[in-house]
Amino acid sequence: MHRVLVLGGGFGGIATAVALRNRLDPADEIVLVERRPSFVMGLRKNWALVGIGTLADGERRLAALAERGIDVRAATVTAIRPEAREANLDGETVSADAVVIALGAERNPDGVPGFREHAHDVYSLEGSASAAAAIDAFAGGRIVVGIFGAPYPCPPAPYELALLLADRLDATGTSGGVFVFTPQPKSLPILGGAGCAAFDGRLAGAGVSFRPNTAATAVEAGAVVTADTRIPFDLLLGIPPHRAPRLVVEAGMAEPGGWVRVDQRTLETRFPGVYAIGDVTAIPLANGMPLPKAGVFAHAEGEVVAARIADTLAGRAPSDVFEGRGMCFLETGRGAATMVHGDFFAAPPAVELSDPSAEHLAAKHAFERERLTAWFGG
Secondary structure (H helix, E strand, O other), X not given: OOEEEEEOOOHHHHHHHHHHHHHOOXXXXXXXXXXXXXXXXXXXXXXXXXXXXXXXXXXXXHHHHHXXXXXXXXXXXXXXXXXXXXXXXXXXXXXXXEEEEOOOOEEOHHHOOOHHHHOEEOOOHHHHHHHHHHHHHOOOEEEEEEEOOOOXXXXXXXXXXXXXXXXXXXXXXXXXXXXXXXXXXXXXXXXXXXXXXXHHHHHHHOOEEEEOOOOEEEEEOOEEEEOOOEEEOOEEXXXXXXXXXXXXHHOOOOXXXXXXXXXXXXXXXXXXXXXXXXXXXXXXOOXXXXXXXXXXXXXXXXXXHHHHHXXXXXXOOOOOOOOOEEEEEEEEEOXXXXXXXXXXXXXXXXXXXXXXXXXXXXXXHHHHHHHHHHHHOO
């Protein structure tokens, strides 16, 4: 009997565990470790914020995966020893034949003084309700959507939120406007200069003001502070800085301030039998940028890793590789969405932004339904 340990029950961790169960012998053990009892589709965060839907509609209990033969452990990972392929789960040492690190990116709201006191953290599930309540109570003025560090998960999400907020203000007749800032030189750098120019035009057309190259140094009551200016706000919705979890740094899998390095195609770390997928990783592209941190990539990486682990445990030479293709949806308001899609491993990356359409929005809803059904049942 073999055992595979999957650390993290997010998009990539679940995809890996389900794919492993489909490939391994029924006697082999798959242990999925997650401290939260439930999985929530990340794409629902913006819907919940602007009142389109609720987080609960996209929430599923992880314990349901036990019916598929996956051992779900509700525990906190307190230490990882990759050289021994083992981890401490609430003090209990669990070893395995293979380990998959899918712990995601860790939010760091304390990385910017005043953020916790004056901003609503829209990437926090815990903070989503208070942020939604603040949006509901907003009577007019300036809403600032602030990106306080890069890289961060789901790069289009802050811009989608800004567009949905602008749509909401227009629909409700609320006075004011929406302003977005980022420390990056462009809105979505992976699109390149022409692609960003086209997207920035869409922001402007929706009435969303945008400012790149803006690194916040602090937040005060009513204003974001940068090196050369103050950005006033009546409501601040922030994306905090992100970092690799402390555990992987302590385990020697990432440098302080860095991310886990993996083989671009196999997702293997420098430790034999240990893989890392999703937001915890840094995969450099041909243009020097990192692969965006997005659930669709974590999903694809998880399936590749599952196939390679299954082949290795069966004594076969692994052949599946991650090809770097993917897409994500970006709602533009007024019942439409666009898609960012392409071959991210091309030299240079061949990534495009489609025109907004109702069909893309329908596809986004279908994507959520299909993933939840495939993993958790109808």
